[in-house]
Amino acid sequence: MVVIGRERGDGPTGRLGHYRARDGSPGAAVDVDLNRPHAGLVVGKRGAGKTHTLGVLLEGLAAADGVAPVVADPMGAFGPLADAGIGRVEPPRVSADALGPRAWCSLLGLAPESGAGALVWRAASEAETLAGMRERVADCDAAAAARRAAANHLDLAAAWGVFDADGLTATDLCDGDATVLSLSGLDRAPANAVLAAVAGALYGGRVAGAVDRLPWLLVDEAHAFTDGVAGRPLRRLLTRGRRPGVSCWLATQRPSALPDVAVSQADLLVAHRLTSERDVAALRGARPTYLDALDERLPTETGAALVVDDATETVHHVRVRERRTPDGGASPRAVDGDGGCR
Known part of the structure; x- marks a missing residue:
């Protein structure tokens, strides 16, 4: 061997x-x-x-x-x-804080130097949860357009259903x-x-x-x-x-x-x-x-x-070698090798 x-x-x-x-x-x-x-x-x-x-x-x-x-x-x-x-x-x-501020901006397609990107960056730096990030953006002192854009992007992230405090x-x-x-x-x-x-x-x-x-x-x-x-x-x-x-x-x-x-x-x-x-x-x-x-x-x-x-x-x-467990990566077939249906 x-x-x-x-x-x-x-x-x-x-x-x-x-x-x-x-x-x-x-x-x-x-x-x-x-x-x-x-x-x-x-x-x-x-x-x-x-x-x-x-x-x-x-x-x-x-x-x-x-x-x-x-x-x-x-x-x-x-x-x-x-x-x-x-x-x-x-x-x-x-958890939301598993991603750093730069990753959050990249994930949402926001330039860090933009108004909305800067707000997301700051929120990701200060909050541990996605809910906390959304609260930071809603309560921050910034232009309404930037707050609205940042909030919309964070709402989209929440809709994905992959972020949880636990x-x-x-x-x-x-x-x-x-x-x-x-x-x-x-x-x-x-x-x-x-x-x-x-x-x-x-x-x-x-x-x-x-x-x-x-x-x-x-x-x-x-x-x-x-x-x-x-x-x-x-x-x-x-x-x-x-x-x-x-x-x-x-x-x-x-x-x-x-x-x-x-x-x-x-x-x-x-x-x-x-x-x-x-x-x-x-x-x-x-x-x-x-x-x-x-x-x-x-x-x-x-x-x-x-x-x-x-x-x-x-x-x-x-x-x-052959798998011992079911192989879900194989392509499905209409008819198997000996003429039977799969």
Whole structure:
């Protein structure tokens, strides 16, 4: 058995799959190190197996000691896992003060130097709850137009239904075997707000010593978050999460849409089939040492993956194993393979 992500040592691992033999038969077992924090990236075109791979990783984490996996699920692909005993938060709610003043302005599309933006900035600096922010704006001494604009934007945020004074904490997120954050019913802005708060809570919880287990944040469809208010906290996990012990894994069909740091900081890269030259070039540019022949080496079959392990400076050709829990990421079919209806 080979353990990707470490050269030596012991501790928990999760079964990723098996080596791909040339004749199509499974080779030696391949596990992933779960004992240390990792920054990971899972890429591949639609239907190539990205979400399936995240689910495989989640299964291993949920069964391991000392870790606390949290999954951001924007497409509802992890819903069936609730039937397998994995906790699901729907809808997830976070506290307003989990976002800083700059994030609030960005979230609401307000320039900080504008009248309305300045009021929101001040309210976010002074109040701990969204209700408190709205009261600050209503009672402030400012131009009526600026107060009205700021109040309207905060009313919109309240209508999203994701802010609560008793929102999720690091302790809540790290309490069970695993937590799935259901974001599929949320628009882009509120989903980004939730993920930004969660990423910040996990990082802050470890820095403050509030949680003993090592959090693993898994983000599906990551390109929908890295250019929003969640982008900054995610980049912090990728660049600084290792020291406090927070892992961050991003999955996307568009690696070219991610910031450079998301690719360059990943010590583990799982690449499924990619056909876009722009996406292939994004990986090749960040991993030239390993991927000089990337065009020829990328898998062409669903479920197959090229794994780049920067920790051991090795490349592995792997077939990801079948899931033990229901796979909600698979595309629905009108007729299944043997002619029966699904």
